[in-house]
Amino acid sequence: MEKSSTAQKYQWGVGHDLDNSRYLRPPMIPFSPPRIDDRTVKAVEEVLRSGWITTGPRTKEFERRLAAYIGVDRVLALNSWTNACELVLRWYGIGPGDEVILPAYTYCATANIVMHVGAKPVLVDVLDDFTIDPEAVRKAMTNRTKCIIPVDVGGLPARVNDLMRIAEEATVLFTPKVNLRVAGSNPQMRLGRALVLSDAAHSFGATIAGQPTGRQADITGYSFHAVKNLTTAEGGALAFNLPAPFNADELYAWFNTMSLHGQSKDALAKTQPGAWRYDVEFPGYKCNMTDLQAAIGLVELERYDAETLPRRAAICARYDAAFRDDDRFVLPTMQADDRQGCHHLYMLRVAHATEAQRDAIITAIAKRSVSVNVHFIPLPMLSYYKGLGYRIEDHPNTYAQYSREISLPVYFDLSDEQVDQVVAAVKAAVSEVLGA
């Protein structure tokens, strides 16, 4: 394959000779490199030189801007979606004997946090758009159901409003437990129903009925991992949207404290002269975001609507135009009813491929110097969950989607010529493997 001009152009940092670029040779179109340029580097450098590198003014500013973007009172930035959402399950007092409903089609993190707290993941099937089937959730609700975690796969929001209704209608089933860790207020008693915790790891900036994700579920978790639409290298955030009498400031305070060992004062507060004394009421966790990460996030957020989202949408539109009239392919759903996705992934499906053929197509694409991916290997197909007795046969639509799925590169720096190269590689690979 010829060395492409775009691959030559590609650098991890413009004007910064970071050694990582050698990993990209021979010239491959990478799957999802972060957008790192002089602005990002400068923002991080400023933090490094400021003398304050852990949680501090940048993190607090990032949280305020995220809350304003989403339209909620409070957002807490943490070190990952995983730790942020595990903390939510712990706050809600979820543990042994409890059930959490989630789709079989998701990243392992969604189920792993349920295992961490000792509860049982109850897996249900997905719809053709890859999101959780609300009717399957309704049927799976029991008196042990404490939480529902829909996943906004590929950036398309799940039907979160329907799930909120299902949780509200199932209050008669709900059997609250006391959580002594949350002083003065028992969240299960107060809410009186299953908590809806949205996995919006893919869907920052997506909307339902014109409202950003984060405004529908009780609590929404975002990921700012390096491959996500908006990155802080590693990072995550929680948007609080619980109904009264829950109070966003109180929630923020509890989660913030529990992200710092349950310590009553954070590092910044302790720098005030003489303010050294603190207390610990509960043994907390350690999952705060650093100002180095927040500095990256602030740059990302500032150009998110004006640059990131439009470019991602344009790339997906170019893929759509190239695959639409070719009946060997099934296009991903980027928008449906009142849900507008944020173009996180381009989840193409090969119409009549078996799983083995799909795998062979990916190998044939890689030979043509294009990196693609599969989102996701369903939970029942991972050794651990299989070992617990989960069966992929119980989730036929999850398997039908997964077995034909190939995620194509989508990222800000991907040029139109590279998109065309990806299209050509995919079509040639399908012809090679399926002979059509």
Ligand SMILES: *Cc1c(COP(=O)(O)O)cnc(C)c1O
């Ligand atoms: C990336 C991802 C997560 C985990 O996010 P981290 O910030 O890496 O913990 C959770 N759910 C889904 C669907 C993801 O893709």
